Amino acid sequence: MSLLEELNALGADTDDALTRFMGNSALYEKMLRKLPKVIEESPVITFAQSGDYETATSNAHALKGVTGNLSLTPLYSNYTAIVEMYRGGDNEKAMELLTQTLEIQQKFVEVIEKYI
């Protein structure tokens, strides 16, 4: 399987993403390879655990935008919900969803890192 096929298997919509990248699959894949670094630079759980929900929200918001633009649908849907939960003050529920999301996210990162 190719990178895009593997991502689709995890629930991504790479056809949608390719439309966004004007059909430039090389550029799309290049940006996908940047995702692990973006995730590393925008930790959510660390800040949530230390009670800094403002930074946690801001980082979740950043990941929502990036995963949305890369059409990594499961991650995008979860980060959208997490941002809403933090903004609504539902921090416990957000932590629960965040824990599940990190597992899914790890699978995406593992697939991407195979192709770096």
Added chain:
Amino acid sequence: MKNSILIVDDQEINRVILAELFKEEYNVLQAENGEQALKIINSDNSIIAIMLDLIMPVMDGMSVLIELNRSGKIYHTPVFIITAADNMQLLSGAYSLGAVDVISKPFRMCFIKSRISNIIELYRHRDELVDVVNENVAKIAKLNDKMVEVLATLIEFRDCESGEHVKRIRVITMKLLTRICEMYPEYYLEKEAIDKIAKASILHDVGKIAIPDSILQKPGMLTPEEFEIMKIHTVKGCDILAEMPADIMDEEVYRYSYDICRHHHERWDGRGYPDGLKGDEIPIWAQAVAVADVFDALTSPRVYKAAFDYDTAISMINDGDCGLFNPKVLAAFNDVVADIIKLRQESI
């Protein structure tokens, strides 16, 4: 050269997608925070649109919008907000700071390009219209100036002059007043004001339209009664100005014209007319036009006299043969008269 668009987002992935969309049509500039964005905006005049993320480190998008409002650039460059559309309060704040539209994440490419291109086109069209309006305003102002000039020239023709007198008065007033301001700080005027006074000076004798031909064109000395009638041209000039449509000339030019019409025959010792003003009761612009008028009248032939040579005219003015003038105005006049004569000889 291509116009530029600026993409401001802390996430490279988001910037790259938008850059890919616009790279064929525009020179794409990128910044990863508000501070970098402002540096680019302030140093690059080719930017015709800005795509701006709101939540960024170092300096956020709202701060950029505030700065663009402060500098006035927001009125000339459309700003599109890049957003995940999950904070309505922030978006509402961005709109109230002049953002024109929102680019939602995930991006929908087919819409983004059209929306941004449409607004860029709209701004371009608006700027063109502003240029057209400004050009027309300038044309109307020029036309009004010409009409005032024609009016002044017509009066000179009636006075059996060629119309050159008013043109010379304008140039002499400009030269003389500029020198007065250079020499005496108490009379300092901005260059713009001097230009307006010079423009206003051509109307100094507009009141002569109310003087009968028998007096205006009399080829000899006026009787005391005739001179009394002649004197009223100063007041009549103001009456004529008061009847002119309000917007035919600049408000300041109007005010200078009024003073000049009324007071260009006042003299430093209070023995002039119509009000017998003395010293600096006479506005400095009227004092300058008075000397300019006398010098040009003395050195030009009139129905009642031949032209005096320049040296004689200068002596007559300095000796008070045509009434007393402000010593400072005379000093400035003596300083520039050689230039004035040179210009006259070149047919100003």
